[in-house]
Amino acid sequence: MESYSFVKVFAPATVANVAAGFDVLGFALDNPGDIIELKRISERKVTIKAIHGDSGKLPLVADKNTASFAVSRFLSDIGEPFGVELVIHKRMPLKSGLGSSAASSVGAVFGANKMAGNPLSRKELIQYTMEAERVACGSAHADNTAPAILGGFVLIRSYDPLDVVKLPVPEGLACAVVHPHTEVNTGDARKILKKEISLTKAIRQWGNLAALVAALFMNDLELLSRSLQDVIAEPIRSLLIPGYERVKEAAMMAGALGCSISGSGPSVFALCGNLERAGAVGKSMVEAFDSIGLDSDLYVSRINVEGPRVIEEL
Amino acid sequence: MESYSFVKVFAPATVANVAAGFDVLGFALDNPGDIIELKRISERKVTIKAIHGDSGKLPLVADKNTASFAVSRFLSDIGEPFGVELVIHKRMPLKSGLGSSAASSVGAVFGANKMAGNPLSRKELIQYTMEAERVACGSAHADNTAPAILGGFVLIRSYDPLDVVKLPVPEGLACAVVHPHTEVNTGDARKILKKEISLTKAIRQWGNLAALVAALFMNDLELLSRSLQDVIAEPIRSLLIPGYERVKEAAMMAGALGCSISGSGPSVFALCGNLERAGAVGKSMVEAFDSIGLDSDLYVSRINVEGPRVIEEL
Numbered sequence: 001m002e003s004y005s006f007v008k009v010f011a012p013a014t015v016a017n018v019a020a021g022f023d024v025l026g027f028a029l030d031n032p033g034d035i036i037e038l039k040r041i042s043e044r045k046v047t048i049k050a051i052h053g054d055s056g057k058l059p060l061v062a063d064k065n066t067a068s069f070a071v072s073r074f075l076s077d078i079g080e081p082f083g084v085e086l087v088i089h090k091r092m093p094l095k096s097g098l099g100s101s102a103a104s105s106v107g108a109v110f111g112a113n114k115m116a117g118n119p120l121s122r123k124e125l126i127q128y129t130m131e132a133e134r135v136a137c138g139s140a141h142a143d144n145t146a147p148a149i150l151g152g153f154v155l156i157r158s159y160d161p162l163d164v165v166k167l168p169v170p171e172g173l174a175c176a177v178v179h180p181h182t183e184v185n186t187g188d189a190r191k192i193l194k195k196e197i198s199l200t201k202a203i204r205q206w207g208n209l210a211a212l213v214a215a216l217f218m219n220d221l222e223l224l225s226r227s228l229q230d231v232i233a234e235p236i237r238s239l240l241i242p243g244y245e246r247v248k249e250a251a252m253m254a255g256a257l258g259c260s261i262s263g264s265g266p267s268v269f270a271l272c273g274n275l276e277r278a279g280a281v282g283k284s285m286v287e288a289f290d291s292i293g294l295d296s297d298l299y300v301s302r303i304n305v306e307g308p309r310v311i312e313e314l
Numbered sequence: 315m316e317s318y319s320f321v322k323v324f325a326p327a328t329v330a331n332v333a334a335g336f337d338v339l340g341f342a343l344d345n346p347g348d349i350i351e352l353k354r355i356s357e358r359k360v361t362i363k364a365i366h367g368d369s370g371k372l373p374l375v376a377d378k379n380t381a382s383f384a385v386s387r388f389l390s391d392i393g394e395p396f397g398v399e400l401v402i403h404k405r406m407p408l409k410s411g412l413g414s415s416a417a418s419s420v421g422a423v424f425g426a427n428k429m430a431g432n433p434l435s436r437k438e439l440i441q442y443t444m445e446a447e448r449v450a451c452g453s454a455h456a457d458n459t460a461p462a463i464l465g466g467f468v469l470i471r472s473y474d475p476l477d478v479v480k481l482p483v484p485e486g487l488a489c490a491v492v493h494p495h496t497e498v499n500t501g502d503a504r505k506i507l508k509k510e511i512s513l514t515k516a517i518r519q520w521g522n523l524a525a526l527v528a529a530l531f532m533n534d535l536e537l538l539s540r541s542l543q544d545v546i547a548e549p550i551r552s553l554l555i556p557g558y559e560r561v562k563e564a565a566m567m568a569g570a571l572g573c574s575i576s577g578s579g580p581s582v583f584a585l586c587g588n589l590e591r592a593g594a595v596g597k598s599m600v601e602a603f604d605s606i607g608l609d610s611d612l613y614v615s616r617i618n619v620e621g622p623r624v625i626e627e628l
Contacts, residue, residue, distance in 0.1 A: 232516075
């Protein structure tokens with residue numbers, strides 16, 4: 001068993017919900033992603049030495065930060081006789097619907113597992129990152145952390161017990177994600193959804209989700225395109241994103257397979273058949289936000305299929 | 315192009331809904347199934363010469379019977395200069411939740427298409443059998459007719475436009491279907507469902523359905539088993555089936571992967587890893603119905619993967 005005194009990890013941003021997959025589906029991106037540095041220390045504690053790229057917004061207090069929280073629980077469970085000092089490089093916007101908190105906790109716990117000689121599987125690490133999500137947003141969701149740690153498309157069938165299924169990724173599939181400079185509070189985005197939905201709409205939603213899953217297995221981009229519909233959350237949540245209809249129309253006109261809200265927004269994602277198309281689609285989406293006076297950031301990326309990766313280890 | 319003056323067809327019974335797949339999923343059985351005989355006649359009309367095995371309950375009037383209705387529309391659309399005389403051998407109980415009306419219309423239109431030299435694809439035939447379902451039960455559903463005509467597991471993503479997806483069948487997968495001698499009116503079974511459902515339950519349902527689809531592609535019977543749950547229709551519709559809980563428990567105790575209501579009932583199906591297991595599971599289910607004084611019929615079958623088949627042609 002090798003052991004390291006320093007590990008540097010890339011951890012992917014994630015798109016949760018994915019149209020019809022509200023609360024049960026997410027996928028990982030190669031861009032953007034956080035960089036997490038872990039330094040082994042002899043004292044059995046987890047501290048955060050520095051966070052870069054967050055404009056000072058994230059807590060440095062270890063039990064309030066998702067990354068250090070997850071690592072603390074992990075080290076305590078496996079009983080390793082060392083601590084970790086973290087440096088977090090935020091490479092994505094906070095509260096943007098891109099799974100920022102999940103990326104940091106996933107990168108940190110993946111790095112700590114590596115440092116300890118990989119005692120746990122990737123699936124076993126999900127529980128620590130889920131608990132960390134509760135610190136960040138009040139509920140222990142896995143729709144960002146599970147795809148962030150496993151890579152690709154990940155389905156969460158059940159939470160009790162946790163049952164996640166990694167789905168295949170059609171070759172070449174790419175994504176444009178545009179983050180408009182406006183803020184959507186995750187809690188608000190959940191509260192405005194109706195607690196009761198019509199059975200008719202629910203049937204449409206699960207028909208589309210089932211077809212979306214089939215399309216991933218069948219490598220059928222036309223079916224994927226027809227399935228990327230959300231009749232439950234998008235019609236309501238899109239009201240919180242200025243210019244949403246215009247941006248979605250721009251994405252579809254530019255040749256996206258489908259376009260919807262990333263997580264609870266405000267970021268908007270568009271799946272595309274290849275990276276070049278994703279670039280053109282993303283540009284159109286940025287222009288559409290621009291046309292209503294809203295600045296935005298564009299990320300163009302392949303689907304990340306491997307999850308986090310070690311960049312450096314000493 | 316060959317053409318025939320007589321075609322005899324086997325058409326499979328079907329299990330619609332399949333637990334989490336309410337209104338969007340169904341699969342076909344090798345047993346039971348109807349036998350439909352078609353005789354070419356020179357007059358351009360469709361008549362029913364005889365129906366056997368229905369105890370005189372089905373209409374012989376051509377535009378009120380699903381089989382003749384479907385064939386009439388089909389022949390009219392393709393403009394063939396011949397008519398058909400039908401003999402229908404019902405080999406399954408009526409109003410049992412086994413897609414009896416769908417089997418007859420599917421067998422008839424499949425045979426007529428064969429007689430005409432197969433001008434239409436199987437998928438193209440679905441529309442005629444759907445319209446015939448309206449004659450039988452008031453709404454143009456495809457969750458029995460689509461699997462009956464395509465074979466295997468079939469997902470209906472959308473009705474407008476019709477978009478069906480054939481899913482793979484894990485090797486060896488078998489089914490026990492038990493038909494208790496009690497009647498559930500399809501209309502009543504639909505009416506007692508709530509028009510509004512909780513978002514929380516809907517999310518559980520579509521998580522399970524998405525996992526069920528993944529399990530079929532992954533040939534993962536354990537995942538299939540975990541996914542065969544219905545939190546929407548079964549808790550309500552099962553109240554119309556005497557002894558349902560006991561029968562389901564008997565099926566699971568005997569090693570079924572999952573057990574739920576076939577269509578809108580009263581038949582109950584149990585998916586199993588192989589035919590032998592399905593036999594044992596079915597026997598337990600029959601005994602459970604028997605223990606509350608209810609007679610029942612047992613069908614044990616592999617999943618039908620080919621849809622209808624020609625038995626004889628002259």
